[in-house]
Amino acid sequence: MTKFRTINQSISRISAIKSDIEIPMEVYVDYMAYHYKMPTNNIDQKELMKESSKLFQKDASIEDKKRIIFQLAHIGTPKSFQTLEKYLENPDKKLQGWAIIAAEECLTFLQDNLDEEDEDSARVSIMTGAGGDGSRLRFYFIIGTENNKPLTKLQKENIEKNFDHISKKLDSKIEQLEFGKNYVLIKSLLSMEIVPDDLIMTSIKKCNQPTRFLCEHYYVNNVKKPSKQDIFEYLDYLKTGYDQKK
Numbered sequence: 001m002t003k004f005r006t007i008n009q010s011i012s013r014i015s016a017i018k019s020d021i022e023i024p025m026e027v028y029v030d031y032m033a034y035h036y037k038m039p040t041n042n043i044d045q046k047e048l049m050k051e052s053s054k055l056f057q058k059d060a061s062i063e064d065k066k067r068i069i070f071q072l073a074h075i076g077t078p079k080s081f082q083t084l085e086k087y088l089e090n091p092d093k094k095l096q097g098w099a100i101i102a103a104e105e106c107l108t109f110l111q112d113n114l115d116e117e118d119e120d121s122a123r124v125s126i127m128t129g130a131g132g133d134g135s136r137l138r139f140y141f142i143i144g145t146e147n148n149k150p151l152t153k154l155q156k157e158n159i160e161k162n163f164d165h166i167s168k169k170l171d172s173k174i175e176q177l178e179f180g181k182n183y184v185l186i187k188s189l190l191s192m193e194i195v196p197d198d199l200i201m202t203s204i205k206k207c208n209q210p211t212r213f214l215c216e217h218y219y220v221n222n223v224k225k226p227s228k229q230d231i232f233e234y235l236d237y238l239k240t241g242y243d244q245k246k
Contacts, residue, residue: 023097073102076109136189142219
């Protein structure tokens with residue numbers, strides 16, 4: 001069986017599991033925020049794979065399992081993905097959505113383990129529902145304003161200019177910007193050589209000079225365009241849950 005088919009089948013399995021549940025917006029937001037809490041660049045893969053047995057122990061804490069699931073996604077190996085798949089066969093109810101997001105992210109990292117001759121196939125096979133253009137993946141981002149303040153014309157121009165400039169530097173592309181009263185919805189194509197944070201946080205910080213007006217926090221997905229309900233739920237989270245964690 002080719003690697004292309006294997007990854008495609010994995011995407012189908014995760015999609016099937018995901019279609020049976022509704023993952024709350026706050027789980028997506030917490031998962032993205034976890035990237036700031038948990039370093040991913042010095043994970044001991046051997047030790048983590050040993051520790052992953054805790055996922056199948058009833059007496060292991062939810063917090064431990066949450067961390068292990070997150071780290072398994074970021075080592076992005078076939079073994080780590082298989083472990084996540086196995087866990088999803090009988091997950092803790094509180095962590096089912098978290099584990100699905102992790103499994104999806106793990107699939108995007110698996111491309112690094114494919115042989116060079118399989119590179120083109122890999123790029124097609126890891127496309128999620130939002131698609132891409134062969135060398136880049138499509139992502140949607142929502143960024144809210146500080147203290148829910150309305151965006152001015154000058155601030156919108158600032159966003160357009162800085163996001164376009166930085167995306168080009170990163171071999172990526174801003175396809176569309178949709179402005180609401182107190183947010184911007186961004187449709188983009190991101191190079192597979194970067195992670196979303198490289199583009200978004202760099203751009204946000206640039207826009208916020210010299211005066212901060214955008215939240216340094218964002219929503220991201222690479223499955224489908226967020227609906228108005230998704231946007232408003234995220235903005236509500238910024239006003240309540242996220243503000244309380246600052």
